[in-house]
Amino acid sequence: MSIADPRPYQPLHPHDHHIQDHCSREPDWLLQEVATPRINDEMFLLNLPAEMLLCIADSLDQARDLLALACLNQAANDLFLDYLYRFNVRHQRSDALFWGVRRGKSKFVKMMLDDYGADANTTDHRSRTPIFHAMRTKNETIIRTLLVDKRADINWQDQRRQTPLVYAIERNLLSTASLLLDFNPCLNITDIKNRSAIWYAIASCDENLVQVLLERGSDIRTPDYKQFSPLSLAIARKTPRITRLLLLHSDSNSRKTLLEDVTIRNRLLRQAVQASLHDVIALLIAHGADPNSRNRDGQRLLHQATKKGDRE
Template identity: 25%
Template sequence: MSLLGLPNELLLMIAEQMSSSKDINAMAQADRFTYALLNKYLYDQNIRKSGSSALLWAAKHGQLGTAQRLIKGGANIETYPGPLFQRPLHVAATYGNVEVAQLLVDHGAKITFLDGHFKTALHHAAENGHAAIVQMLLRHGHLLMEQTNHLVPETPLHQAAKYGHAEIVRLLLAAGCKVNVTKFGTGETALHLSLEHFKHQIRHKGKGKKISVKKRDARKAKTAVLLIEHGADVRALPRSNKTPLELAIRVSYVDVVRHLLKKGASPNVRVSIIYSNLPPSPTFPFSTYTPPTTTIMDLAKSCGNNEIIYLLHDAQNKMYATSRNTL
C-alpha cells in the first residue's frame, strides 16, 4: 500500500512525528488530497511549535493569503524569534509589502515598536523608499519620534534624506516632521545627510537592481532642494564643521548650490582642508590639531565645476554690491 492510501488518521499521526515543517510541507505537496489534509496542520504546527515564524516569511515575501491564514489560526502578530527582535510589521515595511503591513496593523500590530536596531517600521519604510507603507503608517497615527538619542540617533526623515527618497521626505514634512532636528552624536540635519555619500545609498530591498550613481545623485539633489524649500537651515554646522554649501560643492550638486545661495548661504566662508592620509603626530595630536583652511571659492575651483564657480562669483558680487549700497 502506498503512503497516500493510508487513512487520514495515520497520515496525521505520521505528520505529528515529523519535527521539520519542510518535511511536512513536502508531504502535503504530494497531491491535492494530502494538501487539503495537511496544510491546516502545517499552519497549526508552525503557530504552536515555531513561534509563528511563518508570519515573518509571509511579511518578507508579501504572501497575503499565508499571513491571513496564520492570523486566523491564532498566530502571534508580534512574534520575533530572531536575534534582532524584528516583528512581522518591521519586515513588511523593510521589503515594501504594503498589503501584509496593512493586515498586521488592522489586527493590532504596534506601529511604534523598536527592533534590535532601535528602528520602528516607519524608519525601515523611509530608509528603503516604500512610500505606500509610509503613508499607511502615518494615516494610522504613527508617532514621528522627533527626539534623537544614543539608542535612536536618526529620525525617519534622516533615513529618507540619507537615501535620497524625496517623495517620502515630502510625506514626512507634510505630516509635521521638523526639518532641522539633528542626528544624535554628529549634529547633522536631514539636509547634511542628503548631501553626503554613503555606501549602498539607494536601497529597495527585494525590489530589483541597484540604481546608477547618476540616478542616485539626481535623487539626493532633488531631496536636498526639497528640504531647503521647506526651511532647512542652510548655515547649520554639525560637529564636522561642514556647511551644507561645502558638502554640495564637494559632490557637485549645482542646483543645490544655487538654492543654498538663494536662501542665504555665505559664498565667503572658509572650509577646512582635509588630508585623508594625515599620520598621527606627537607634536600635533588629533585632539589639538587644527586643520588649515581655504576659501569656499578655492574649494569649488579644486572640484573643477565651472557652473558652481560662476554661481559663487555671482553671489559674491551681489553681496559686495549690497554692502556698498548700505554704506
C-alpha cells in the same frame, strides 16, 4: 467512525493552494522532512476512530508528524490541518507567518492572524517581524493585512533599531514608506546610527516624502552619529529645493525656523558656500546670515566664494 478512504488524496480544503505546498514540499517552518508513515501504518491509522486520532494528534510534539497525518488523505487533511496551524502558533512562535509572507500568500497570512491568533510581532534572527519581510517582497496586500491587525507594532525596532518606516526609506522602498504612513508610525525614532526617517528621505533626495514627513512633525535638528544633521545632509547632497524646505520649516515646539537662529544661519552659510548652493546662500543672507563671517581656515566667506569662482 474512521477516516479510511480508498480515494487518492485530492486537496479540497478552502486553502488547498497552500496545502498542496505543505504535502508536496515541506515549508520552512516545519524544519525537517515529513516523517511519512509506512503503507501498513498508514492503513492502520486510517481505520482508527476519529476521536482516537485526535488524541494521537494531541500527544504529538513535532509539526512534521502532524503534517504527515494531514497528508494521508482528504479526511485526514480536514481533521489535522487545524491542529497543525494551532501547533505552529503555540509551539513555533507563529513562524508560519514568515512562510506565508515570503510566498505572497495573503489569504494564508490573514487566516493565521484572524482564525488562529498568530503573533504579528513574531521575529526572525534579526529581530524583524513579518512586516519587514512583507516590505522586502513589496506585497502591499500583505503589508496592509499585517498592519490592520491591532496587535502589530508598526514601531517595532529590529536589531539595528530600525522601525519598518526607517527600514523602508533606507532601502529606497518609497511607495511602501508612503503606505506605512497611512498607519501613523512614530517619525522620530532613530536607528543605531541615530538616523530617523527624514534623514534617510533626504539621503534619497525625495522632495515629496521629505515634505510629507515635515508636515507630520519630523525632527530636523538631531544629528546622526557623525554629528551630521538632516539639514547638513541636504546641503552636502546639493539639493537646494529640499534644503529650502528644511530652512523654512517651523519647529512644532518653538514655532521658529532654522533661519531665525543666528548661529545656525552662519554655520549653514559656510556649508552652502562650500557646496556652491547659490539659492540657499541668497536665502540665508536675505534672512541675516553674515557674508563676512569666516570659515574654519579663517577666510571670509566672500573671499572663499570668489576663489571658487562663484561670482554670484
